[in-house]
Amino acid sequence: MSVSSNTLFRPIKLVFKNFFSNRMPVGASIRFNQRSTYIWPTKVGYLLLAIFLLMMIGSTNYQNNLAFLLTFLLVGIGLVCIVFTFRNLQGIEFALSANEETYAGQPISLWLSLRSYSGREHYSIGVGTNYDNLLFVNVPVTGYSKVKLDVGVAQRGWYPVPRLLASSQFPFGWMRTWAYFGLDKSILVYPQPLEPVLSSRTSGEDDNEEGNKSKGVDDLYGLKPYQEGEPLSRVDWKAYARERGMFVREFTDYQSRQLCFCWDDFPGEEVEKRLSYLTYMVTEAANQQLSYSMKLPNQYFEFDDGEEHCKKCLKALALYGKQQDDKKG
Template sequence: MHRRLGLWLERRLPLQRSVTLNQARIFIVPTLQGGILLLVALLILLLAINFDSALNYALGFWLIAMLWASVHLTYRNLSGLCISGQVGSLVEVGQMAEISLLLSAPRNQNRGPFEVIHKQWGVVSVAMNGPSVTVRLPLLARARGPITAPRFRIESRFPFGLIVAWSNLKIDVQAWAYPLAVQYDRQLAGGGHEAEQNPPNDPFYRAGSEDFHSLRPYVAGDAIHRLHWASFSRDQLVVKAFTDYQSGNDVLDWDQFPGLADEARLSALAYHSQLMTEQHQAYELRLPGTVVCADQGPEQLARVRRALAQFGYD
């Protein structure tokens, strides 16, 4: 039954970026109070017919008229209402993301409170007393990638609470979750055993083979041809350290983490991008099919995190 209802809703109310509610999209039913009032009105009318009482006729028809007015007024709250998705937030996996919906209408009228309902966030109430209002819906980021808004229910019981007008919608809007930052060692181009053992204190240094940089103590495993023989003749066992100099704009590259799975590489890139931002260092991100140009600061970190979140979903 639920599956058939879901398929019917998908056909009747498909996924859209923006939806304007009309007669075909709004459903109306009495609330519990409205149902009781309708039952009381019918009983009074039965008594009026049985005893031919004009006062009972008047009371019964007055109650039915109030219910009819409630139907009209409650329907008017949703009629013409436009619900459109806005840009979702960017959060780390495990945090609460936020999806924003814009509720707007061509006529500026008091439409009262609305309730946006789904089991993921419960009931979110929003009052619309002007031409537009924004409602923010929290969603848990369970995994890296897009966080899509589920099909939800929007309803109104204003003004008397006797009738509920509602619609079941699925809006094309999404937030994004970037991977958890996990520390993994980077394998720099030209890097080797020398850099791992005792790297020189130079921010632009990268172990290599082009230019002589300095002398350092011998470590087991160093190549024999790197020995500084002049020092060896003075009973000093040191080796020559060579370098490849790099620019201040460092590069975070997908290929710097060989042997890791794709998600682990993304987590490593998230960690090092955060580290470079904290160190006020400019850097560039290179992913297969994507390049984020070199820059620094929180804006660069946001661009990198969005690229990591969207990787594989383009």
């Protein structure tokens, strides 16, 4: 029976992973110390080490003083390289910058800021989740350097920042220093916005919640079945392509411009579909600077507008049915 290499070395990998995790710094901002930073030769470093040994053997065998001098000179350069490579990763502060709004199903991007507090410049600092996706940047003496990392796709709710890696091979690439670190923050992922079939038809207890309506061309009010003679420019071709029938967009002018988005507007739909529909309607209303309310089971948001109101509604949709952690954010 053949055993794969991954299965064979899995216990060893687990031991190393636990070792690095126990020594990994975690916090809102990270500064490395000697305990959390490691250094090891690269492939080029191993090759040079073998060459140094051969040069030492040759120098000893032939008793050649110039060969000894050259060998010790190269060894001295190698020792200095170890010091410079190790210090290049010391004296940098890593922190998470403000991130863009993220919706489920979209790649999550992290903006990291790197700042030097050592009073010197740091060169060729690689940051990523592993060695395959490192992004390299120079950190100036003053100011910040920013790196954008793509860390995958997540579902709605709180997304914890994964373990990150910082590495450098400056100046000659003979040695590699690295350190793992974790940022004690999470990113709020909103539901994926989906346009409902009756995309902007809102609900309420009476017509006054929606405002006085009159037919016009300003805002999309809903869809109605197509009747012969109506302009084809108003046909919802997306719905027709999905074989949902032929519908015509109906527009309206709002005088009070107040909308109410209700959970019960979509009976029979799954929970995630309802959340996606409400997310779409909230973001569209916010983009048009409309006043709106939102009603969820056991939760109601009064009529309001603005960015803060939009974020409150989106946060409620993102955390609907999930256990909330007061420490997140």
